[in-house]
Amino acid sequence: MRAWHFTEMPYPHYPADEPFTRINLPNKHFDPKIGADLYNRYLDEYMIADELGLDIMLNEHHQTPSCIDTCAPLSAAILARQTRNARICVLGNPIGHRNDPIRVAEEMAMIDCISRGRLECGFVRGVPYEIYAANTNPTETGERLWDGVDLVVKAWQAVDAPFNYEGKFWHRRSINVWPRPYQTPHPQIWITGSSDIETTKRVAERGYVFANFLLPHEKVKSLFDAYRANFVERGLPGGGGVAYMPLVHVAESEAEAVKGAEELRWYLTAPRSEPHLRNPPGYAPINANVAMIRQAEKGGGRAARDSSIDQLRDQGILMCGTPDMVVKQIKRFYDLVGGFDHLLMMDHAGFMDHQRTVKAMTLFAREVYPQIKDLPRTQPVRDARTAAAE
Amino acid sequence: MAANTGFVTIGDAEIEVTRCGTGPALVLLPSEDMREANGAFVEGLARDFEVIIPSPPGFGRSTLPDWMTTVDDIAYVMLSLLDRLEIGNVPVIGASLGGWVAAEMATKEPRRFSRLVLIDPVGVKFAEPSARDIADIWQLSPAKVAALRWHDIEKGKRDTKAMSDNEVAMMVRDQQSLARFCWEPYMHNPKLKHRLDRITAPTLFLWGEHDGIAGIDYGHAYSKLISGAAFETVADAGHYPHLENPGATLNVVRAFLGGASR
Numbered sequence: 001m002r003a004w005h006f007t008e009m010p011y012p013h014y015p016a017d018e019p020f021t022r023i024n025l026p027n028k029h030f031d032p033k034i035g036a037d038l039y040n041r042y043l044d045e046y047m048i049a050d051e052l053g054l055d056i057m058l059n060e061h062h063q064t065p066s067c068i069d070t071c072a073p074l075s076a077a078i079l080a081r082q083t084r085n086a087r088i089c090v091l092g093n094p095i096g097h098r099n100d101p102i103r104v105a106e107e108m109a110m111i112d113c114i115s116r117g118r119l120e121c122g123f124v125r126g127v128p129y130e131i132y133a134a135n136t137n138p139t140e141t142g143e144r145l146w147d148g149v150d151l152v153v154k155a156w157q158a159v160d161a162p163f164n165y166e167g168k169f170w171h172r173r174s175i176n177v178w179p180r181p182y183q184t185p186h187p188q189i190w191i192t193g194s195s196d197i198e199t200t201k202r203v204a205e206r207g208y209v210f211a212n213f214l215l216p217h218e219k220v221k222s223l224f225d226a227y228r229a230n231f232v233e234r235g236l237p238g239g240g241g242v243a244y245m246p247l248v249h250v251a252e253s254e255a256e257a258v259k260g261a262e263e264l265r266w267y268l269t270a271p272r273s274e275p276h277l278r279n280p281p282g283y284a285p286i287n288a289n290v291a292m293i294r295q296a297e298k299g300g301g302r303a304a305r306d307s308s309i310d311q312l313r314d315q316g317i318l319m320c321g322t323p324d325m326v327v328k329q330i331k332r333f334y335d336l337v338g339g340f341d342h343l344l345m346m347d348h349a350g351f352m353d354h355q356r357t358v359k360a361m362t363l364f365a366r367e368v369y370p371q372i373k374d375l376p377r378t379q380p381v382r383d384a385r386t387a388a389a390e
Numbered sequence: 391m392a393a394n395t396g397f398v399t400i401g402d403a404e405i406e407v408t409r410c411g412t413g414p415a416l417v418l419l420p421s422e423d424m425r426e427a428n429g430a431f432v433e434g435l436a437r438d439f440e441v442i443i444p445s446p447p448g449f450g451r452s453t454l455p456d457w458m459t460t461v462d463d464i465a466y467v468m469l470s471l472l473d474r475l476e477i478g479n480v481p482v483i484g485a486s487l488g489g490w491v492a493a494e495m496a497t498k499e500p501r502r503f504s505r506l507v508l509i510d511p512v513g514v515k516f517a518e519p520s521a522r523d524i525a526d527i528w529q530l531s532p533a534k535v536a537a538l539r540w541h542d543i544e545k546g547k548r549d550t551k552a553m554s555d556n557e558v559a560m561m562v563r564d565q566q567s568l569a570r571f572c573w574e575p576y577m578h579n580p581k582l583k584h585r586l587d588r589i590t591a592p593t594l595f596l597w598g599e600h601d602g603i604a605g606i607d608y609g610h611a612y613s614k615l616i617s618g619a620a621f622e623t624v625a626d627a628g629h630y631p632h633l634e635n636p637g638a639t640l641n642v643v644r645a646f647l648g649g650a651s652r
Contacts, residue, residue: 132529139570276531281562281569289562293550 001334001341001375003368004089005049005361006057006245007348008067009042009075011035012266022064022273023132035068041354042069043078048358050083052365057089057344059124062133066271073107080115088115091190091211091344092122095152096144097134102175104148105155109181117182122190122211123149128284129277139282144169146202149189156186188240195288197226204230209240211344214268214304216315217336220244224337228378242378243342244333247312247349249320250363260360261309261320266350268305268312323367330372339378393427397451400470404453406445407471411436415477416647418443419468419488421509422568423546423630424450424561426485430636435483438644444471446491448567450560461487461513461571461579465494472502481505481647485632486512486603487568490582493616496593497585505647506593508612509639510601510629514586515578516611524577524604528569538602541628586615593619594646596639598627620646 014020014029046056058075061067069075072090079088088111093104112119125145131138147169154163155177162176181187190209193199203210204227212223224242247267249260279292295301304317312318316336319329334340347364348357393410408427416439420426427443435441446464448454458464468491472480481504484492489511496503515523527535540546550558593616597609606623613619624631624638632639 135574137570137573139566139573274531276528280528282566286559286562286566290555290558293558293562294555297551 001343001372002055002087003343003345003364003372004055004057004087005046005348006059006344006346007042007045007357008059008061008267008346009038009069010267010350011038011065011068012270012350014065020065020270020272022061022066022129022271023277024063024274025065030065030068038068042348043075043082045348045354045357045361046075046079046086047082049361049365050079050086052362053085053369054361054365055087055089056083057091059091060094061127062130064271066267073104073111076111076119077107077114080111080118083115083118085118087118087120089120089190089344090122091120092124092192094126094130094134095123095148096141097126097130097136098148099170101148101151101170102155102172102177105152105177106179108152108187109156109177109179112182112187113179115182117187119181119183119187120190120209121187122192122209123152124192128280129273131280131283132277137282138280140169141283142199149191153186153189156181190240190243193223196285197223200226201230203227203240207240209243209342211243211245211342213245213344214247214317214346215244216317217333220316220340221337224340224378228338241341242339243344244316244337244340245344245346246316246333247318247320248326248343248345248347248360248364250323250326250360250368251320252322252363254321254325257320257322257325258309260352260356261312261318263352263356264318264320264346264349265309265312266352267346268307270350323363323371326364326368327371330368331375334372334375339376341378343372395451398471398474400467400474402455403447403458403467404451405447405467405471406451407475408443408445409440410443411439411441413437413439415440415442415480417472417477417480417482419482419484419491420445420449421486421488421630421633422449422564423486423633424564425633426488429633431632431639434636434640435643438647439481442475442477444468446487446567448570449564454567454570459570461490461494464491464571465498469495469499469502478502479504481507483507483509483632483643484511485509486629487572489513490577490579493586493589494579494582496589496591497582500588500590503591506589506591506616507596507643507646508593509596509632510598510604510609511595511612512572512577512604513579514583514612514615515575515580516583516608523608525602526576527603528573539629541598541600541626541634545634546630583615587617589616592646594642595619595621596631596642597621597623598629598631598634599623599625600627601629601631603629 058072060069060072076090108121125141162174165172191203192211210227247264251257316333395408397404445452447458482492489508490513517523525538536543595613613621622642627635
C-alpha cells in the first residue's frame with residue numbers, strides 16, 4: 001500500500017456573501033497576493049510530504065476557487081525538481097480538453113526525466129462543469145479521452161521514426177517526441193472512473209491503474225471487482241492496481257480529529273455548481289439521464305454534502321480519528337472493497353491551516369503508514385463466469 | 391389527424407419520416423423541440439399539402455452515424471432523402487434548427503425549392519466575438535431558457551411524469567444530438583452567411599415578437615442576406631411561433647405558399 005498526499009489547492013478566501021459557484025464566480029475575488037502565499041504554502045507542504053516518505057498527487061480544475069492548480073504539469077514540474085523521493089502522480093491530465101495531446105506527451109516526458117522516473121501519469125475525462133471552461137463538445141469527451149491516451153502512448157513508444165496521425169479529433173504530419181520518458185516503455189498510466197463499468201474494464205484491459213474518489217464502499221467494490229475480473233478474462237497478469245481517495249485526518253484525540261474532518265468537509269459542502277452545469281447534454285448516458293429525471297420527479301436524492309461525519313466515515317468517504325482508529329478504518333475499507341493498492345489522501349481542504357495540515361500528515365506518516373504499508377497488493381479475482389468455466 | 395411514420399435508409403443512416411395530409415408535397419423541417427408532427431400548425435398545413443416531416447439524424451427515431459457532427463451533414467442527408475422520395479421543386483418550412491438546415495440545403499441546391507419559409511432560424515453569427523447573437527441555452531438555467539423560448543412558458547412545458555421511459559429517453563437524446571451538432575461553433579456555421587446569396591427561391595422569414603433566443607434584429611439581418619426575402623413577425627409568440635401561435639403563423643404561411651399549392 002502506498003499513501004499519497006493531496007490537496008486541490010483551494011482558494012477559500014472569497015467573500016462570504018458571494019455564492020460560491022464553480023465556473024462563474026468572478027475572478028475579481030482572487031487576490032494575487034493571497035494566491036501567491038497559497039501556491040507557495042501548498043508546494044511547501046508537498047515537499048514536507050516528500051520528506052515524510054509520502055508520495056504526492058496533483059490535479060487540476062479551471063475557473064473555480066475550489067482548485068487554483070489550473071495546470072498540474074506546472075506544479076508537477078516544480079516538484080519534480082524540488083522533491084527527492086516521492087512519486088509524483090498527475091491525476092490527471094484532462095487530455096480530451098487539451099487541444100494538443102502531443103504537447104501533453106512532451107510535458108509528461110520532460111517531468112519524468114527531471115524527476116528521474118518518478119512520474120505516474122494520470123488521464124481524466126474531466127468533471128461535467130469543466131466542459132464549460134474547456135468548451136469541449138460534451139457528447140465527445142469520452143471518445144476524446146481514449147483517443148488522446150492512445151495517441152500519447154503511441155507517441156512515447158514510437159522511437160524509431162516520426163509518424164503521422166490523422167484522426168477524428170487531431171491531425172499531425174510528423175510526431176517525434178523529444179524527450180522520451182525516463183521510464184521504459186513509459187510511466188504507469190492511471191485513469192479515473194466513477195460509474196461506467198465499461199470504462200473500468202477498458203482501464204483493466206490496458207493494465208492501467210484504476211482510481212476513484214470519495215465514493216461509498218459498496219460502489220467502490222463494484223467498480224474494483226469489474227476491474228479485477230477483467231484481468232482474468234483477458235488473461236492479463238497482475239495489472240496496474242486500484243486506488244481510492246477518501247478525506248483523511250489523523251490527530252492525537254478523536255475530538256481533535258473530528259475538528260479537522262469538519263474542515264475537510266468544506267470540500268463537499270462549499271463549492272456549488274448550478275445543476276445544469278453538472279449535467280451538460282451528452283456527458284451522462286441517456287439511461288442515466290432518464291433515471292435522474294425520474295429521481296427528480298420524486299424530489300431528488302441525498303448528496304454526500306448532506307451527510308454527517310459519522311455517515312461519511314461509515315461509507316469510507318472520510319477516514320478520521322487517532323492513528324489506531326484510522327488504521328482500523330483503512331483496513332476495514334480494504335476488506336470491504338476486496339483490497340486496494342493506493343490510498344490517495346485528500347488530507348487538506350478549505351481553510352485548514354498549514355500547522356494542522358502538517359501535524360496530521362506527520363502523524364499519519366509516523367504512526368499510520370507503517371501499519372498499512374504491508375497490506376498485500378491486490379490480485380485479479382475470478383468472477384462467477386470464469387470460475388464456472390473451470 | 392392520420393399520420394404515418396416510416397424509415398428511409400440514407401447511406402448508413404435510418405431516417406424517420408412522418409407524412410400526413412393530402413395535396414402537393416411540402417417539407418417541414420422540425421425545430422430542436424421536435425413537437426412539430428402534432429398540433430394545430432401541422433394539422434392546418436395538412437389540409438392543403440402532403441406534409442413530409444423528416445427527423446434529422448440523432449433526433450426522434452432517426453439513427454446517428456458516428457461521422458455526422460455538423461448541420462452541414464444534416465443538410466446533405468436531407469437532400470439525399472428528397473432524392474430518394476423523388477421530391478423536386480418543393481416548398482420547405484424550417485423552424486429554428488430546422489430553419490438552419492433548410493437554409494443550408496437551399497444554398498447547396500437552390501433550384502430544388504419553390505418556396506422557403508424560415509421560422510426564427512439560427513445558423514449565422516453577425517456580432518463581434520464577445521457579443522452573443524443567440525442566447526446560450528447550455529450556459530443558462532433551464533428555467534431561464536424556457537422564459538427566452540416561450541412567450542407563455544406554460545406552452546413549452548412537458549410533463550415527464552405522463553411520459554413513458556422511452557419518450558423521456560427520446561427527449562434526452564434530442565437534447566444530446568442538438569449539443570453534438572451545435573455546441574461549437576455555437577448554433578452557427580461561419581460559412582453559411584457567405585453562401586446565402588445562392589438561394590433563389592422566394593423566401594419568407596417569420597419571427598416571434600418575443601423571441602428571446604435570437605431577437606428580431608438578428609432575424610432582420612439574417613433576412614437581408616437572402617435576395618428579396620420577406621420578413622414578418624408573429625404576435626404573442628417566442629422562438630417557436632408555429633407551436634405557440636399556430637393560427638397567426640398559418641395565416642401568413644398560407645398566404646405566402648398560396649402560389650405554390652395551387
